[in-house]
Amino acid sequence: NAGVTQTPKFQVLKTGQSMTLQCAQDMNHEYMSWYRQDPGMGLRLIHYSVGAGITDQGEVPNGYNVSRSTTEDFPLRLLSAAPSQTSVYFCASSYSVASDTQYFGPGTRLTVL
Amino acid sequence: GESVGLHLPTLSVQEGDNSIINCAYSNSASDYFIWYKQESGKGPQFIIDIRSNMDKRQGQRVTVLLNKTVKHLSLQIAATQPGDSAVYFCAGILSGGGADGLTFGKGTHLIIQP
Numbered sequence: 001n002a003g004v005t006q007t008p009k010f011q012v013l014k015t016g017q018s019m020t021l022q023c024a025q026d027m028n029h030e031y032m033s034w035y036r037q038d039p040g041m042g043l044r045l046i047h048y049s050v051g052a053g054i055t056d057q058g059e060v061p062n063g064y065n066v067s068r069s070t071t072e073d074f075p076l077r078l079l080s081a082a083p084s085q086t087s088v089y090f091c092a093s094s095y096s097v098a099s100d101t102q103y104f105g106p107g108t109r110l111t112v113l
Numbered sequence: 114g115e116s117v118g119l120h121l122p123t124l125s126v127q128e129g130d131n132s133i134i135n136c137a138y139s140n141s142a143s144d145y146f147i148w149y150k151q152e153s154g155k156g157p158q159f160i161i162d163i164r165s166n167m168d169k170r171q172g173q174r175v176t177v178l179l180n181k182t183v184k185h186l187s188l189q190i191a192a193t194q195p196g197d198s199a200v201y202f203c204a205g206i207l208s209g210g211g212a213d214g215l216t217f218g219k220g221t222h223l224i225i226q227p
Contacts, residue, residue, distance in 0.1 A: 040122075041220075043202070102159070
């Protein structure tokens with residue numbers, strides 16, 4: 001199993017541009033989530049999904065959209081990037097719920113100029 | 114609001130010594146805690162977890178202690194090795210926030226001295 005994969009690894013955007021961060025898992029996990037990590041901070045939950053067709057907001061959802069059309073994929077969309085969204089983004093998945101062991105992807109480092 | 118936090122941003126220990134990393138939380142309704150290890154440039158890696166009906170749980174060279182009375186948990190690493198150098202996060206499932214995900218502390222950078 002590849003586990004949780006994320007693309008791209010690095011991305012530079014200009015303010016106002018849009019992009020999608022990809023996340024995929026091959027473990028047949030129902031629960032998937034997106035976190036952002038800022039310097040000196042722990043990870044903060046952006047959005048999560050408990051199964052295909054179901055998404056919900058986390059702690060810091062503003063400026064981000066998600067969808068879950070399949071069990072495997074959970075893309076994160078930035079509709080109009082802002083410098084405040086410069087961060088490292090991690091996708092995670094677990095078997096069923098947030099309290100199952102969560103497996104994290106390698107992260108996407110995003111810089112918004 | 115609910116929070117999970119670590120006491121020290123940096124901890125320096127001698128190779129071979131035991132390391133103790135501490136964490137406090139603010140919500141007594143928390144029922145699940147996890148310790149993650151994050152190496153530079155990588156995603157967090159699960160180390161060990163503990164549920165609120167337990168006081169102690171042991172893994173390979175690691176032990177997590179949970180003191181619900183003072184809302185404190187700790188990660189003990191025995192015989193610290195160079196490969197243990199990383200940032201360690203405690204995280205919890207905290208109820209009442211309306212979000213079904215993990216709440217992370219800010220992390221402690223464990224530095225191993227030869």
